[in-house]
Amino acid sequence: EAGVAQSPRYKIIEKRQSVAFWCNPISGHATLYWYQQILGQGPKLLIQFQNNGVVDDSQLPKDRFSAERLKGVDSTLKIQPAKLEDSAVYLCASSLDRLGLGNQPQHFGDGTRLSIL
Amino acid sequence: SQKIEQNSEALNIQEGKTATLTCNYTNYSPAYLQWYRQDPGRGPVFLLLIRENEKEKRKERLKVTFDTTLKQSLFHITASQPADSATYLCALVVPRGNTPLVFGKGTRLSVIA
Numbered sequence: 001e002a003g004v005a006q007s008p009r010y011k012i013i014e015k016r017q018s019v020a021f022w023c024n025p026i027s028g029h030a031t032l033y034w035y036q037q038i039l040g041q042g043p044k045l046l047i048q049f050q051n052n053g054v055v056d057d058s059q060l061p062k063d064r065f066s067a068e069r070l071k072g073v074d075s076t077l078k079i080q081p082a083k084l085e086d087s088a089v090y091l092c093a094s095s096l097d098r099l100g101l102g103n104q105p106q107h108f109g110d111g112t113r114l115s116i117l
Numbered sequence: 118s119q120k121i122e123q124n125s126e127a128l129n130i131q132e133g134k135t136a137t138l139t140c141n142y143t144n145y146s147p148a149y150l151q152w153y154r155q156d157p158g159r160g161p162v163f164l165l166l167i168r169e170n171e172k173e174k175r176k177e178r179l180k181v182t183f184d185t186t187l188k189q190s191l192f193h194i195t196a197s198q199p200a201d202s203a204t205y206l207c208a209l210v211v212p213r214g215n216t217p218l219v220f221g222k223g224t225r226l227s228v229i230a
Contacts, residue, residue: 042206042220056217091160102149102210108160
């Protein structure tokens with residue numbers, strides 16, 4: 001099966017600019033996650049979707065970050081305006097978990113590496 | 118406060134030995150615990166999941182234990198090989214908790230030939 005696809009692979013922008021990331025999960029996976037991974041840290045969950053509804057976004061900085069998952073498939077994550085501390089790898093993952101129990105493996109894409117100048 | 122800690126940032130072992138990685142947590146009541154492998158420049162890859170009522174899980178050369186009394190999980194790689202060199206992440210799953218999914222910082226394992 002095809003894995004989780006993310007684009008772009010790399011992005012360099014200046015602070016205060018906006019940026020968007022795209023994720024295409026594995027076909028049939030109900031749950032989609034966006035993570036932020038700062039160098040030397042583990043991934044930090046930003047938002048979790050189940051189909052096209054939000055399950056958890058408690059750690060999403062909502063003043064600058066937004067995410068959507070239209071039609072319960074693809075998803076986009078946007079940052080506007082970007083700050084220096086947003087430099088990180090943004091990972092998307094999907095799983096078969098239909099009940100939000102976390103009892104299914106997550107399949108990760110290779111992420112988008114964002115650098116803020 | 119809630120914390121998840123992996124025993125060390127880096128672990129070096131000789132090829133053929135057993136690598137043991139530790140994941141400790143405080144003030145969480147996870148229903149599941151997952152282990153992932155991450156190579157440089159790549160996303161994490163799922164290895165094993167263990168439930169709170171399971172003591173041990175095995176998959177080929179991998180074994181994970183889960184002690185909810187000690188609030189600790191141990192991850193073992195037996196007969197380690199240089200190809201096992203990577204960063205290993207543990208993740209707690211707390212369904213419907215304030216932070217439902219929490220990853221540790223990871224342990225970077227180097228297996229020396």
